[in-house]
Amino acid sequence: MKTLDRLAMPVRVFIVFSTLAGGFVRAADEQLSVDEIVNRTNRTAYYQGRDGSAKVLMTITDSQGRTRTREFAILRRDDPAPDGKDDDSHCGNQKFYVYFSRPADVNKMVFMVHKNVDREDERYLYLPALDLVKRIAATEKRTSFVGSDFLYEDVSGRNINDDTHELVETSQNYYVLKNTPKDPASVEFSHFKMWIHKTSFIPVKGEYYDKNGDKYREYSAEKVETVDGFTTVTKARMSDLKAKSATVIEYSNVKYNVNVPDDVFTERFLRKPPREFLR
Amino acid sequence: MPAGLQDAAGIKPGESSEPALPAGLEPSATPEEPGLPEGLTPAPVKSESNEPELPVGLGAAEKEKSESAQETGFPKLPFDISGFAEARGGVRADNDPYEKDCSIGETRLQLEAEKQVSLAGFKTTADFLYDPVFDRHKVDLEDGSGFVDLREANVTLTPVEFMDVKAGRQILTWGTGDMIFINDLFPKDWNSFLLGRDTEYLKAPSDAVKASAYSEIANLNIVYTPRFDSDRYVDGRRVSYWNDILGRRAGRDAVVRADKPDGWFDDDEIAGRLYRNISGYELAAYAYNGFWKSPAGFNPRSGKATFPELSVYGASGRGSVLKGIGNVEAGYYDSENDRNGDDPMIQNSQLRILAGYEQEVAEDFTAGGQYYIERMMGYGAYKRSLPPGSRRDDEYRHVVTLRLTKLLMNQNLSLSLFTFYSPTDGDAYLRPNVSYKIDDNWTAEVGGNVFIGEEDYTFFGQFEKDSNVYAAVRFNF
Incomplete structure (x- = not known):
């Protein structure tokens, strides 16, 4: 049950499945509106393909250099566009299935999220030792995911409507966005900046500033690979500059459009993990 | 790359093969390898601006061949095996004439x-x-x-x-x-x-x-x-329990x-x-x-x-x-x-x-x-x-129950209290627990089971002499 409490935190699933937004590459000098940049980045970071799977390794290093690891397999499925269009442009509700293998005390636990754009997400945790399907009551989105430096919201995608976005710079490589929360009391940052790669719309760097204007968190994409035609971040780092800790997240065995059925994201498959998709 | 992507990339003249990067990208990367550091990187290397280096795969040359799946380094058995070893000790807080x-x-x-x-x-x-x-x-x-x-x-x-x-x-x-x-x-x-x-x-x-x-x-x-x-x-x-026949x-x-x-x-x-x-x-x-x-x-x-x-x-x-x-x-x-x-x-x-x-x-x-x-x-x-x-x-x-759970120290320390309280029986059962994840394998915990009751025969009150504290260490594998 200790493990239960540890997982029963406001975790949201995250998958930094990023890809080259198909059909949207334009000449570098073409002007895009801020909204277009934001929308494409959101799609690139969280919505590539109809579905996807990957193995994830998180390495958390604290200020004293001690490391802890998290290993899990993740499945994602996007709800299809209501108009039936299959051009990957719909960024709606999503379902995630996270099957833990390490550390050993969370082995075989399953965390499942039905991410809803217009209402609270539904989060489930399955504890195999008790055969217990637990609902997770968690509304805080800016708390650590499984004890790492990534926050629930980093990894699931912060709702783009929660911030105002300004294009502060356009360099040869990047659009630099400054994002300011509409409700400053709801978050711990005053604003964050993102460096978005102009052709791939991959967020390459993020910097978070506290209420005093000091930078205290930093994100960087460290490795990008092309998988099934999708440009994908396969290694990224989040550093907490105050706690002097950092988490590296590495994706392997990334696959897109594997045709995960919708019913995998139900109680049945919490109790009976869908092995064919978790390999 | 899917056909649709190919076409889009093809719009641009002089495009090379692979990860559809525009020609303009390469020169902007520093002439050296980006050499992504192992530890925490402070601000990017470029002096004039705060601009990040391109990561491996986005124009920057690939330093190492992408090694795919991280192997779990576990011995290959014909089946998956896991488990834990644990030592757990506890003592009664009160003297119970009927139990150890x-x-x-x-x-x-x-x-x-x-x-x-x-x-x-x-x-x-x-x-x-x-x-x-x-x-x-x-x-x-x-x-x-x-x-x-x-x-x-x-x-x-x-x-x-x-x-x-x-x-x-x-x-x-x-x-x-x-x-x-x-x-x-x-x-x-x-x-x-x-x-x-x-x-x-x-x-x-x-x-x-x-x-x-x-x-x-x-x-x-x-x-x-x-x-x-x-x-x-x-x-x-x-x-020990309430025995109605013995009273x-x-x-x-x-x-x-x-x-x-x-x-x-x-x-x-x-x-x-x-x-x-x-x-x-x-x-x-x-x-x-x-x-x-x-x-x-x-x-x-x-x-x-x-x-x-x-x-x-x-x-x-x-x-x-x-x-x-x-x-x-x-x-x-x-x-x-x-x-x-x-x-x-x-x-x-x-x-x-x-x-x-x-x-x-x-x-x-x-x-x-x-x-x-x-x-x-x-x-x-x-x-x-x-x-x-x-x-x-x-x-x-x-019966009223209350569960409080607080996680601290990067969620490695968990403090929890579960309480049952019965206003009709006038009794209560408290389950405090503190557990700490020492590392990825070791966990230590201490806790208690505390029973309080006005009468000796109520649901929780009968266990008053069973109140105990315990400690445990566990190695998970």
Whole structure:
């Protein structure tokens, strides 16, 4: 049950499945509106393909250099566009299935999220030792995911409507966005900046500033690979500059459009993990 | 690359092959390798601006060949094996004349092996343990005593696409209560719970077949247990209890002798659940036919406790409420051998109702509460049937629970408190626990089970002398 409490935190699933937004590459000098940049980045970071799977390794290093690891397999499925269009442009509700293998005390636990754009997400945790399907009551989105430096919201995608976005710079490589929360009391940052790669719309760097204007968190994409035609971040780092800790997240065995059925994201498959998709 | 992408990239003249990067990108990268540092990088290397280097794969040359999957570095066995080794010790906080001063002194090794052979999944979980506090070491797989406790040994099949079958020894759970069970009539191990074992051990295994069918309209689980699996109930061997016949607390001096129904296919149990999920709200209906899971009757002729026949019908709902999760559950306990309630030797029928709510109230701090009401049916008949001078139970029992959980130190330290409080019985049960994850393998915890009661015979109050503190270290692998 200790493990239960540890997982029963406001975790949201995250998958930094990023890809080259198909059909949207334009000449570098073409002007895009801020909204277009934001929308494409959101799609690139969280919505590539109809579905996807990957193995994830998180390495958390604290200020004293001690490391802890998290290993899990993740499945994602996007709800299809209501108009039936299959051009990957719909960024709606999503379902995630996270099957833990390490550390050993969370082995075989399953965390499942039905991410809803217009209402609270539904989060489930399955504890195999008790055969217990637990609902997770968690509304805080800016708390650590499984004890790492990534926050629930980093990894699931912060709702783009929660911030105002300004294009502060356009360099040869990047659009630099400054994002300011509409409700400053709801978050711990005053604003964050993102460096978005102009052709791939991959967020390459993020910097978070506290209420005093000091930078205290930093994100960087460290490795990008092309998988099934999708440009994908396969290694990224989040550093907490105050706690002097950092988490590296590495994706392997990334696959897109594997045709995960919708019913995998139900109680049945919490109790009976869908092995064919978790390999 | 899909055709659509190819076309788009092709718009640009002079585009090379691979990861569709415009010609303009390369020069902008520093002439050197980006050399991504192993440790924390401060600001990017470029002096004039704060601009990040391109990561490997976006224009920057690839330093190392992308090594794919991280191998788990575990020895290759023909099946997956995992488990833990644990040492756990505990002492009674109070002097209990009927029990040992040590409440628990266990060394435990759990091994779990899993294997998928085409369409069948096999799973075995066995605990090997030694506890000098307990002086009976004969293995009894039924009540879990002895040095082996077989927790799971089952096979899972999917005979048709819409159906799963799991047969063998298994742990089963359903229902919505947090430490309060209404429609979950699968066996519990109350001794483990009260003595401070990990919560996992509250669930005792069932030897059963579980068949599940799934459809768009609803899902159905049927669990058939061919021979009654009782709770591992409090019988005085490890935990002292209120003994009505002696009119006092008792323990090792008066171990409960019970007459447990044990005929194969005759003394069987069947439990069903019909459920569906509507927009995140989980609705379920339940039915059970079997026996009271802990002794609920007494046979004056044999002097033994009995497990009268029982049927239960109930329903539950769970889903988002306000900013948290709410749940309601109810069940009618039909005590078939004493429907009128006029047999003082058999527990009456009951109505049990529960409502709960849980919410994260601050970062990494969760609070949950429940209200539970248990009503004895046929109370008038019960009162009339009681022999004069005997102790009389109340018609209603109310229980409030509160769960508080706070995570600290990157969620490696967990502080939790679970409290049961009964305003009608005037008693309470507190379960404080502190656990710390030392590293990826080691966990240490300390905790307690504290019982407080105005009277010696109430539900929690009877365990007052069993109050204990425990500590444990566990190595997970």
